[in-house]
Amino acid sequence: MSKKQLSILVVDDDQELRALLQRFLGEHGFQVRTAENGVMLDKALEREPPDLIVLDLMMPGEGGLSICRRLRAAGETVPVIMLTAKGDPVDRILGLEMGADDYLAKPFTPRELVARIAAVLRRLDPDRAMGRDELVEIGPFSINFSAMSVARGGQALTLSYREFALLAALARSPGRPLSRAQLIDRAMGRDAEVTDRAIDVQIGRLRKALGDDPQSPRYVRTVWGTGYVLANGSEP
Structure with a gap:
């Protein structure tokens, strides 16, 4: 901060x-x-x-x-x-x-x-960036933790703070599913009184902001019985 x-x-x-x-x-x-x-x-x-x-x-x-x-x-x-x-x-x-x-x-x-x-x-503190890296690329997305910005194929996207916080939490564990409880902890803080339903709603908003297909998402995927995972879009 x-x-x-x-x-x-x-x-x-x-x-x-x-x-x-x-x-x-x-x-x-x-x-x-x-x-x-x-x-x-x-x-x-x-x-x-x-x-x-x-x-x-x-x-x-x-x-x-x-x-x-x-x-x-x-x-x-x-x-x-x-x-x-x-x-x-x-x-x-x-x-x-x-x-x-x-x-x-x-x-x-x-x-x-x-x-x-x-x-x-x-949670806006850039010192909470992933390790010493400021920029991470996953699939078509370039995620700048310090600037709290996201681009898809070089085109800047507009995300709310909460959408970016969720994306950042997922991006810190690419390819590894996170439970809703883990997302609440990592994106909103352990003291946040947020329900699983609220996380699902925010994931839906994140998918829309990223241009992901809500019916068949390629990037922010649901892992049934576990939670969500950020993928590069190349997996079937």
Whole structure:
């Protein structure tokens, strides 16, 4: 992680919560901006993209799910932590399907949010690259761990943070299947409360981002009874 002050954008319609999180996160070394809705979020992104967005699920007008889906559809890859009003698994799965990178159910303690933010940003650290290699080539894909970028046949691809984290975990074990539990551990951290179903959803998103055939994937393959494996596409 770089030594520059990392910026957080808190998007929530609750003014008191915005003020609380701005003060608390600021005390923990983050540069914090706030927005009360999607319109203000868009203006904030135009001025200066943050390192991470904390996004409330339930807001008047455009809700967090719609905002997250819109950002991902536009190619925005900034990590998003979704705040949900309850711990309903459906809400969590929907949030992940829309492209959120993590979630936190209300009510929560500010210290817990700091821990979640730190866990997500820690996984952006280029020092976690595979050994000393920065660039790995598997099949048609060139994966740059330090730059967190992927190209297929020389054509740059747009992946969300979570999609890249999953691809990186698979790329560190090319040809070797990883279980869903291993993917959760390596891509999201051991403290992540992520279900097997959520991993399956994210794998589907990763396949789409890579241009892999979801009906008969050549690269991100399912190993029944085990998990998933990254292949070079030459195997039958």
